[in-house]
Amino acid sequence: MKKIAVASGKGGTGKSTVSLLFALILSEDYRVKLIDCDVEEPNCHLFLEGPVKKQEPVKIFSPGFDLNKCTRCKKCEEVCEFNALVVTEKKILHFPELCHNCKGCLIVCPVGAVSDSYRVSGIVYDKSIDKKLSLRYAEQNIGEAKASPLIEAIKKDIQKDVQIVIYDSPPGAGCSMVETVNNADYVILIAEPTPFGLSDLKVTVEVLKKINVRTGLVINSSQKDNSILTDYASNIGLDILLNIPYSKEFAREYSRGIIVPDIFPGLKESVKELIKRL
Amino acid sequence: MKEVLVISGKGGTGKTSITAALAVLQKRIAVADCDVDAPDLHILLKPRRKSEEEFIGMKEAFIDHSKCTNCGICYEVCEFDAISKDIKKIPFRCEGCGVCSWNCPAGAIKMKDTVTAKTYIADINNGIMVHADLYPGAEHSGKLASRVKEILRQKAQAENFNKKLIDGPPGIGCPVISSLSGVGLAVIITEPTVSGIHDMERILKLCRHFNVEPEVVINKFDLNKEKSSEIERYLDKEGYSLIEKIPFSRKFVDALKKCKTIVEFEPEGILTQKIKNINSKIWSKNE
Ligand code: SF4
Ligand code: SF4
Ligand code: SF4
Ligand code: SF4
Numbered sequence: 326m327k328k329i330a331v332a333s334g335k336g337g338t339g340k341s342t343v344s345l346l347f348a349l350i351l352s353e354d355y356r357v358k359l360i361d362c363d364v365e366e367p368n369c370h371l372f373l374e375g376p377v378k379k380q381e382p383v384k385i386f387s388p389g390f391d392l393n394k395c396t397r398c399k400k401c402e403e404v405c406e407f408n409a410l411v412v413t414e415k416k417i418l419h420f421p422e423l424c425h426n427c428k429g430c431l432i433v434c435p436v437g438a439v440s441d442s443y444r445v446s447g448i449v450y451d452k453s454i455d456k457k458l459s460l461r462y463a464e465q466n467i468g469e470a471k472a473s474p475l476i477e478a479i480k481k482d483i484q485k486d487v488q489i490v491i492y493d494s495p496p497g498a499g500c501s502m503v504e505t506v507n508n509a510d511y512v513i514l515i516a517e518p519t520p521f522g523l524s525d526l527k528v529t530v531e532v533l534k535k536i537n538v539r540t541g542l543v544i545n546s547s548q549k550d551n552s553i554l555t556d557y558a559s560n561i562g563l564d565i566l567l568n569i570p571y572s573k574e575f576a577r578e579y580s581r582g583i584i585v586p587d588i589f590p591g592l593k594e595s596v597k598e599l600i601k602r603l
Numbered sequence: 604m605k606e607v608l609v610i611s612g613k614g615g616t617g618k619t620s621i622t623a624a625l626a627v628l629q630k631r632i633a634v635a636d637c638d639v640d641a642p643d644l645h646i647l648l649k650p651r652r653k654s655e656e657e658f659i660g661m662k663e664a665f666i667d668h669s670k671c672t673n674c675g676i677c678y679e680v681c682e683f684d685a686i687s688k689d690i691k692k693i694p695f696r697c698e699g700c701g702v703c704s705w706n707c708p709a710g711a712i713k714m715k716d717t718v719t720a721k722t723y724i725a726d727i728n729n730g731i732m733v734h735a736d737l738y739p740g741a742e743h744s745g746k747l748a749s750r751v752k753e754i755l756r757q758k759a760q761a762e763n764f765n766k767k768l769i770d771g772p773p774g775i776g777c778p779v780i781s782s783l784s785g786v787g788l789a790v791i792i793t794e795p796t797v798s799g800i801h802d803m804e805r806i807l808k809l810c811r812h813f814n815v816e817p818e819v820v821i822n823k824f825d826l827n828k829e830k831s832s833e834i835e836r837y838l839d840k841e842g843y844s845l846i847e848k849i850p851f852s853r854k855f856v857d858a859l860k861k862c863k864t865i866v867e868f869e870p871e872g873i874l875t876q877k878i879k880n881i882n883s884k885i886w887s888k889n890e
Contacts, residue, residue, distance in 0.1 A: 334641045336773040337615005341798070365774035366612055366805065368798035386682070406662065406701045406714075422780070427682050427700035467805065468812050470745065470777040496614045496773050497640030499737065499744045503695050519859050521619065521643045528641060531739040535694060546856075553860075580827035582797035 326483070328490045329603065330509035332533075334525030336496030338515045339545035339569070341368045344493035345584045346569075347513075350596045352458035355488040361462035362505040363495040364447060364475040370462050372584050379451035383463070383478040385471075386426040389442035390417045401430035401439060422470055447475045459487075476504045489600070498529045503536065511603045512540045513566065518551040526554070530561065540564075541603075546571040566599055604759065607885050608637075608786040608815075610771035610779060611793065612802030617822040618792045620855050622770040623647035624864040624878045625885075629729055633764035635755040636734040637748040637782040638772040639720070647864050650725030650732040656754075658735065660719030660746055662699040666692060670711035677703035677712060720747050722754060731758055745777030752782065766886065775809045783810065789817040790846070790885055795830035803834070807843060817843060820881060824848040846884050849877045 331344045348359040361369040402412045409423035431439045447465040454460055463475045494505040506512050516522040533540050542558055544551050547568035558565055575588045586592055611618040626634050636644040678686045681703050685696035704712040719741035725732045733755045735747055759767050772778040789810050793803040810817040824831040838845050858868035865874045
């Protein structure tokens with residue numbers, strides 16, 4: 326099983342587009358699972374029709390309190406690094422938007438007044454697109470601050486017969502991106518040849534250096550002159566894997582929710598060739 | 604004092620290009636870049652740094668191996684798999700919850716403050732800008748976005764700025780929630796694509812959830828006129844207002860390549876006209 330993550334520092338550079346293109350093209354020859362790790366704003370499912378096969382809530386720890394057992398010793402309040410608990414004479418206040426679900430309160434309570442309760446942070450969906458392509462995505466509940474529990478859940482339990490897994494990473498170079506590329510065999514970075522594109526690419530490359538994973542660059546909306554990106558890439562020894570030109574025709578189809586790989590001449594062949602190298 | 608936040612849900616809708624152009628149109632303005640995971644506003648506004656400050660974003664566990672007895676308790680209690688079985692810290696995973704330290708029988712784990720970013724106060728041609736550099740892979744960008752906004756508010760107060768403009772982060776998670784709190788108006792930049800609409804609906808709900816009244820700009824509206832009308836119908840039905848529709852144009856990218864805002868690049872152009880319309884609407888409504 327090859328696991329490939331598609332990432333970019335900046336949003337809207339075509340990360341989902343490239344993930345979808347790769348998934349569609351590669352599923353002609355391999356069994357592919359596309360995992361949309363952008364759980365805050367999942368999009369891949371809007372482009373791929375198919376029945377939802379499975380639907381599962383993701384539960385995260387959220388403490389419950391038995392006020393009859395509680396002695397108001399305040400140990401839970403003390404251990405909580407995130408000020409998510411306040412113990413008063415009358416009751417215990419828990420602020421879910423501050424809670425990091427670390428279970429510190431549960432572990433520390435000397436009288437067992439904290440219970441291992443949970444709340445649902447989002448739903449994971451499994452959608453089968455065709456015989457060789459399936460999609461998994463999740464929707465984070467509105468107002469829920471942390472994406473990482475959902476990202477962790479969405480990457481679990483991949484069917485054994487899947488040959489290529491594609492992770493579509495959330496935008497940015499922060500915690501969600503790191504969680505996504507964690508355990509990937511290869512990271513494909515997407516950037517556009519503009520000053521914004523370069524600046525965000527640099528940030529992402531810095532992060533990936535620390536994780537120590539193989540990376541390459543796909544230039545999206547590529548132009549005659551991509552030197553703003555190619556100069557940087559050759560300086561740091563970053564492989565350029567592919568150039569995808571801007572196409573208004575593709576953008577129009579995309580806006581309607583349709584991905585057409587054939588609009589780009591030769592793209593199919595290049596992607597199939599590329600995957601053998603990665 | 605007025606505070607306007609520009610967000611988009613989906614990335615790449617033109618949020619930063621539009622924010623920068625709105626900033627340039629002001630006589631005097633205090634600007635902040637709360638898109639701390641991928642800050643780009645500085646490329647167009649070219650801030651000149653005046654002062655910087657280290658930002659302590661979190662605590663982190665440090666294991667003193669000379670005291671450690673390898674009992675394995677920390678490995679057991681860590682909910683975030685940040686300590687390996689052979690009692691080594693795994694990079695990027697520690698959330699700083701302190702549960703390992705609390706439970707270590709040998710007192711071998713200390714929690715230490717960790718600098719996760721630098722914040723800057725800088726001059727721009729027509730005012731000030733607050734921005735930040737998050738250290739690679741650091742967590743808690745929500746807290747940093749809050750801090751950037753806090754510095755903006757203090758500076759704006761001290762130096763009598765009556766307009767504040769914030770470039771917000773993408774998504775609907777922690778940094779966005781932090782950026783939303785207490786702003787007067789959220790301007791949402793969307794585009795007429797299935798993904799643009801989907802993300803816009805989610806961010807509109809988030810705004811209402813946090814009691815901020817949002818208004819919408821459709822960028823590249825003529826890329827798909829049907830989808831644009833779909834957006835308009837949706838906004839109408841749900842009672843949100845549409846401020847402006849901007850036509851699709853490669854000029855934004857051409858301007859960006861010269862590191863200029865569209866207002867500077869093409870002062871008489873149609874895009875500039877549209878930005879001026881947005882400008883007059885958002886500040887008049889947000890008294
Ligand atoms: S789980 Fe952790 S963060 Fe949440 S209330 Fe308990 S101690 Fe605090
Ligand atoms: S630690 Fe347990 S007993 Fe003490 S205040 Fe918290 S819930 Fe009550
Ligand atoms: S709990 Fe303390 S003593 Fe035990 S393995 Fe961890 S660091 Fe070492
Ligand atoms: S502080 Fe919390 S997250 Fe960090 S290593 Fe200790 S238990 Fe794990």
